[in-house]
Amino acid sequence: MTLYALSGLLIALLLGLAAGRVVYALFLSPYKHVPGPRLCKITRYWAVYHDMWLRRIDKIHEWHRKYGDVVLVAPGEVSFSSAALTREIYGSTGRHPKSKYFDNFVMYGQRPIFCTLDVRAHRHVLKRTFAFYQPTSLYKPAMLQPMWTNVSKFLDQLKKEVEVRPTVDVLLYCNFYSFDNITSLVYGPALCARTIEDTECEERAILEGWKEVEVWNNFSYNFPLAHKVTRAALSYARNDPTFLSAEERLTDWNMEKVLSARTNPDKMVAGSLVHQLSNAKTPDGEPYPVSWIAAEILDNLHAAQTTVALALTYTLWNLACHTAWQDRIRAELLALPSGAGAGADGGLPSFDDIMTAPILDACIRESSRLNPLSSGRAERVVPATKAYNNIVLPAGQSAIQTIVSTSTVSIHHRPDVFADAHAYRPERWLEADEATLRAMESCYMPFGYGARLCLGKAFAVAEIKLLIAGIVLEFALCEDTQSTTTDRNMEQLGTQNAMPRGRRCDLRFGRVRGGASAQQPHAIMTV
Numbered sequence: 001m002t003l004y005a006l007s008g009l010l011i012a013l014l015l016g017l018a019a020g021r022v023v024y025a026l027f028l029s030p031y032k033h034v035p036g037p038r039l040c041k042i043t044r045y046w047a048v049y050h051d052m053w054l055r056r057i058d059k060i061h062e063w064h065r066k067y068g069d070v071v072l073v074a075p076g077e078v079s080f081s082s083a084a085l086t087r088e089i090y091g092s093t094g095r096h097p098k099s100k101y102f103d104n105f106v107m108y109g110q111r112p113i114f115c116t117l118d119v120r121a122h123r124h125v126l127k128r129t130f131a132f133y134q135p136t137s138l139y140k141p142a143m144l145q146p147m148w149t150n151v152s153k154f155l156d157q158l159k160k161e162v163e164v165r166p167t168v169d170v171l172l173y174c175n176f177y178s179f180d181n182i183t184s185l186v187y188g189p190a191l192c193a194r195t196i197e198d199t200e201c202e203e204r205a206i207l208e209g210w211k212e213v214e215v216w217n218n219f220s221y222n223f224p225l226a227h228k229v230t231r232a233a234l235s236y237a238r239n240d241p242t243f244l245s246a247e248e249r250l251t252d253w254n255m256e257k258v259l260s261a262r263t264n265p266d267k268m269v270a271g272s273l274v275h276q277l278s279n280a281k282t283p284d285g286e287p288y289p290v291s292w293i294a295a296e297i298l299d300n301l302h303a304a305q306t307t308v309a310l311a312l313t314y315t316l317w318n319l320a321c322h323t324a325w326q327d328r329i330r331a332e333l334l335a336l337p338s339g340a341g342a343g344a345d346g347g348l349p350s351f352d353d354i355m356t357a358p359i360l361d362a363c364i365r366e367s368s369r370l371n372p373l374s375s376g377r378a379e380r381v382v383p384a385t386k387a388y389n390n391i392v393l394p395a396g397q398s399a400i401q402t403i404v405s406t407s408t409v410s411i412h413h414r415p416d417v418f419a420d421a422h423a424y425r426p427e428r429w430l431e432a433d434e435a436t437l438r439a440m441e442s443c444y445m446p447f448g449y450g451a452r453l454c455l456g457k458a459f460a461v462a463e464i465k466l467l468i469a470g471i472v473l474e475f476a477l478c479e480d481t482q483s484t485t486t487d488r489n490m491e492q493l494g495t496q497n498a499m500p501r502g503r504r505c506d507l508r509f510g511r512v513r514g515g516a517s518a519q520q521p522h523a524i525m526t527v
């Protein structure tokens with residue numbers, strides 16, 4: 001047979017296989033009846049393609065608008081956008097385990113809570129840290145003191161910066177603040193990071209490098225080997241051995257801290273997570289291995305760091321774009337029972353008053369609705385063949401699973417629940433009647449939902465409220481039209497933590513009280 005004939009045969013064979021695949025996907029596959037783009041029925045690589053360009057979240061949102069509450073994203077992968085289906089897959093009675101996507105978060109060879117897949121195993125793991133993260137444990141003066149200190153350090157730093165230059169990259173500083181808070185909680189004061197004040201510290205470099213890692217992670221999750229090769233090649237070409245090394249550096253840094261805590265018990269304060277885990281016992285009464293303790297702590301650092309930094313950044317960005325809401329929060333805080341101290345002398349209202357201030361709460365909520373901070377890949381596995389909205393999904397075999405998840409962006413933008421869903425309207429949380437509020441709550445899930453609800457929610461909410469209260473009392477802020485921070489650059493990327501495209505958020509600050517430069521809010525804001 002000639003080479004010509006051989007290649008013709010090969011092409012015919014490939015075309016035949018492709019045609020067979022299309023016929024199977026559209027007419028025979030167990031997913032043929034699930035609404036969604038045709039290409040998504042045929043190949044998973046259409047979703048992977050969007051994932052690689054960091055726009056998978058936006059694409060899925062677009063498909064939901066076109067096809068409804070149930071959308072096939074890839075063969076065996078289905079996205080939902082309704083409250084009832086969310087309850088079904090994330091509620092404790094639904095018993096849907098996590099998908100293999102979470103294997104990406106295994107560390108030190110251990111499986112910490114976030115990537116524990118099995119429902120029963122998760123219940124067991126949760127018992128070890130559940131009480132630690134409850135408001136009854138966290139909202140005590142001794143536990144909150146480091147957070148207050150970090151708020152005050154942040155404000156001092158911001159005042160200094162603003163004296164020199166009114167525009168500040170808030171993502172950078174919010175990163176420092178959230179890192180100092182979570183490391184203080186997990187390691188205690190002797191071992192925590194001090195990135196807000198220590199401008200030369202190693203941790204600052206790790207956090208800066210982390211943004212790059214986040215952008216490359218989707219490539220790594222989809223094609224781990226190709227990612228390794230590309231990383232090595234780029235590192236060589238740039239002559240930069242630290243390229244994309246922030247994750248390994250954080251992993252080593254964390255292990256050093258854990259070992260240091262265990263070899264210097266005087267540095268390990270009671271009340272820190274490292275202390276609690278070091279004293280925990282396995283079901284056989286044995287202490288846990290160091291790798292397990294380190295994994296559990298690193299898991300918490302991952303979960304707490306970028307999410308809080310981004311929640312703060314987007315809250316500030318939305319307030320900068322809607323300055324009237326800053327004035328309303330400021331007036332609310334100054335009128336609080338403990339708000340007298342918040343007036344001229346620079347103090348902050350009490351913790352309880354800040355935590356229950358409704359306008360502050362509404363502005364933060366609205367920001368996390370419009371700009372949810374996680375990727376929406378809270379994937380679960382269909383445990384037994386069943387119908388979701390009358391659409392039957394097969395359970396799948398051990399190697400092939402049917403994966404379901406709720407698109408946080410889509411459910412947060414349901415037009416039937418959130419009027420004018422794309423607009424920043426904090427008043428929706430303040431003025432809604434009971435039925436509307438209930439409907440909005442059931443479609444609001446920035447911290448996840450149900451059995452695997454974010455464990456650090458109480459800690460995160462306190463971090464966010466205290467800092468936003470502190471900033472708004474001290475400063476008025478607005479967009480800097482001369483900077484690269486624009487609506488377009490603040491669009492969220494489809495990374496694990498949905499980062500702004502521009503990877504920074506420059507805002508312009510002016511003092512509203514105290515200090516030589518204090519001026520009227522917003523009067524100074526014409527850039």
Ligand code: HEM
Nearest residue numbers: 113114303304307308311373378447448452454455456460
């Ligand atoms: C605004 C900040 C935060 C956001 C938006 C957020 C969001 C989330 C979401 C959506 C999940 C569920 C993931 C899933 O269902 O697959 C989750 C889980 C988790 N979060 Fe957070 N989180 C935040 C802050 C924190 C903080 C500060 C901590 C620790 C102090 C933390 C610790 C955890 C842990 C341990 C889990 C796993 C819980 C489990 O599987 O049982 N998070 N978070």
